[in-house]
Amino acid sequence: MAEQVDAPALDEVVTFTSDLIRIDTTNRGGGDCRERPAAEYAAARLAEAGVEPVLLERTEGRTNVVARIEGTDPSADALLLHGHLDVVPAAAADWSVHPFSGEIRDGVVWGRGAVDMKNMDAMILAVVRGWARQGVRPRRDIVVAFTADEEASAEDGSGFLADEHPELFDGCTEGVSESGAFTFHDGSGRQIYPIAAGERGTAWLKLTARGRAGHGSKVNRDNAVTHLAGAIARIGAHEWPLRLTPTVRAALTELAAIYGIETGLTDVDALLDKLGPAAALVEPTLRNSANPTMLDAGYKINVIPGEAVAHVDGRYMPGGEEEFRSTLDRLTGPDVDWEFHHREVALQSPVDSATFAGMRAAVEEFAPEGHVVPFCMSGGTDAKQFSRLGITGYGFTPLKLPDGYDYAAMFHGVDERVPVEALHFGVRVLDRFLRTA
Numbered sequence: 001m002a003e004q005v006d007a008p009a010l011d012e013v014v015t016f017t018s019d020l021i022r023i024d025t026t027n028r029g030g031g032d033c034r035e036r037p038a039a040e041y042a043a044a045r046l047a048e049a050g051v052e053p054v055l056l057e058r059t060e061g062r063t064n065v066v067a068r069i070e071g072t073d074p075s076a077d078a079l080l081l082h083g084h085l086d087v088v089p090a091a092a093a094d095w096s097v098h099p100f101s102g103e104i105r106d107g108v109v110w111g112r113g114a115v116d117m118k119n120m121d122a123m124i125l126a127v128v129r130g131w132a133r134q135g136v137r138p139r140r141d142i143v144v145a146f147t148a149d150e151e152a153s154a155e156d157g158s159g160f161l162a163d164e165h166p167e168l169f170d171g172c173t174e175g176v177s178e179s180g181a182f183t184f185h186d187g188s189g190r191q192i193y194p195i196a197a198g199e200r201g202t203a204w205l206k207l208t209a210r211g212r213a214g215h216g217s218k219v220n221r222d223n224a225v226t227h228l229a230g231a232i233a234r235i236g237a238h239e240w241p242l243r244l245t246p247t248v249r250a251a252l253t254e255l256a257a258i259y260g261i262e263t264g265l266t267d268v269d270a271l272l273d274k275l276g277p278a279a280a281l282v283e284p285t286l287r288n289s290a291n292p293t294m295l296d297a298g299y300k301i302n303v304i305p306g307e308a309v310a311h312v313d314g315r316y317m318p319g320g321e322e323e324f325r326s327t328l329d330r331l332t333g334p335d336v337d338w339e340f341h342h343r344e345v346a347l348q349s350p351v352d353s354a355t356f357a358g359m360r361a362a363v364e365e366f367a368p369e370g371h372v373v374p375f376c377m378s379g380g381t382d383a384k385q386f387s388r389l390g391i392t393g394y395g396f397t398p399l400k401l402p403d404g405y406d407y408a409a410m411f412h413g414v415d416e417r418v419p420v421e422a423l424h425f426g427v428r429v430l431d432r433f434l435r436t437a
């Protein structure tokens with residue numbers, strides 16, 4: 001049996017990335033998206049490899065694809081491999097190339113979704129098809145899912161699949177998807193590959209202050225705008241306490257070892273200082289956060305409104321939800337009510353699992369100069385929805401990136417693009433990991 005991907009897989013990952021980018025699956029929210037052509041494309045590529053995909057829709061045009069590749073060990077837990085098919089909008093006028101051209105120029109594939117995450121969709125397809133050519137069967141069952149609606153509510157995508165079609169994921173205990181195992185250059189020659197093992201929870205809040213409406217020239221000690229402004233100012237200024245989760249603790253410990261820092265975790269601020277640019281890998285996930293983002297009150301300058309409303313983008317650490325709730329109760333005070341406008345769970349995945357070790361080994365084999373560390377994602381992915389099925393999520397979309405390539409800026413950014421070499425690395429590493437998983 002061949003030990004690694006064949007040459008056609010390297011060509012296909014590039015072609016598939018480009019083809020998928022050309023299928024415009026812009027998700028504008030509010031149901032304004034149509035993933036079906038991309039889903040049919042992915043399903044056709046799987047079918048050509050002898051895999052039988054099913055297409056599932058909750059809403060017409062919002063298509064998901066699920067397929068199962070049977071492993072050789074029926075007693076082994078299944079592994080879910082998933083990628084979303086939708087992308088965020090792109091304004092063509094801002095781009096150097098048309099965002100839906102999928103153009104390949106100077107060894108780089110350009111377009112919306114090149115990184116988030118048609119690249120991974122293409123890698124999954126390339127690996128599965130390579131196995132069909134080579135007669136490879138994985139040990140575990142591998143369930144492949146291409147989802148709709150990740151960039152909005154997931155209600156037509158992973159949420160729908162988890163709620164309405166759990167049987168498709170029978171036996172799955174772990175899932176792998178965006179985003180991790182990319183090259184983080186620290187500016188002084190070190191290359192770090194962070195693999196995600198956790199996500200902060202989402203707590204989008206609506207704040208409502210109520211007071212006594214009246215004339216703007218009168219004394220009013222019960223002004224809704226004043227109440228709201230006080231709460232917003234307190235939330236914005238709040239310094240959330242450090243809350244080290246197991247993943248972040250492991251990240252700090254491993255980073256300290258890479259840099260030979262002996263400060264330990266007793267003084268995290270000092271440790272972050274010494275880490276320099278690499279501190280960015282942990283800084284957004286050391287604590288809960290809450291940022292006021294929208295304000296709405298009043299309709300005329302001489303009228304005190306009876307109500308004022310604000311929205312806050314809150315995120316909480318795994319295990320940090322109770323602290324988040326009680327802190328918000330305190331910061332908003334008696335004159336302002338708050339409620340969840342949208343809420344998503346936080347995820348915490350073990351970093352001492354065989355699966356994490358397998359991902360680490362696969363990266364180290366193809367990037368021996370790199371250092372793998374776990375990290376926690378500051379935002380969220382489809383893994384939150386699949387967690388309802390008891391599936392633990394990891395972020396693993398391997399990409400070997402050149403120094404100066406601003407990976408973080410590519411997500412939802414202008415001129416999103418991915419080097420062909422990075423896709424080749426990705427398909428090699430994903431293939432290696434999945435063969436040994």
Ligand SMILES: [Zn+2]
Pocket residue numbers: 084116117150178
């Ligand atoms: Zn994404």
